[in-house]
Amino acid sequence: MTAAKRQTKPLIATFDAVAQFEAEARRLAGRVSENQLRFLKVAKAKGKDMEPVGRMAGARA
């Protein structure tokens, strides 16, 4: 086996793993959730007035 072929094999394995995990991610995520729809609908209706600018979560120093 040439050096080039030896280097290509792990790279292909990594690409395969990425594709497999991406498919797994989509399966686990499932369909659009009610929460997700609510987040967007509420933001559309009230976000401009209600969402504060700047920090929204995180401990103050």
Add this chain to the structure above:
Amino acid sequence: MKSHKNDIRYQAYRSQARQLAAELICGQPDLLRDGIDPLQIRFEPITDEAIEACYLWGEEAELYPWENVPSWKATDRKGFDLSVWYGPELCGLCYATPRQSSICIKIILLEGKPDRSHPLKGEVASLALLTIDSYARMIKCTEIEVQDPEPLAIPWYQELGFDYSADGRLVIQVNA
């Protein structure tokens, strides 16, 4: 080897959570406020470019130590980082992690651009939550918690569906 494989796994999960959010808003643009072009919204990791952009947010910004996020990511395999852009403009940053829990992902940091006229004003939390909700399901967390919510933002989280649990945590159930 397993460690390397898991690094790839969670990297793929993060990228897919961001991708799914982009697909949702492009597929249903009517869910966004009028005037927002979904094609301009980008869901990206917190890169050096994002950190540099947040330093340009101006004097009003009370910046979190976003420059520490790359080192957190190195030790927090399941940590989730997000920068939300509108075209070339950085509008929000978020870091969440399920660390120390197998059921709860915590929003550790969330910050929007401190400019009242930026194009995603009012959408930063919801867009961040879109991605976190998907990611939570991928890693099998059943609740999202806002750790240390900014007091001014609490009514907003409650409007979005969060509520205080009996033990005083601001949470929302996943898959609800």
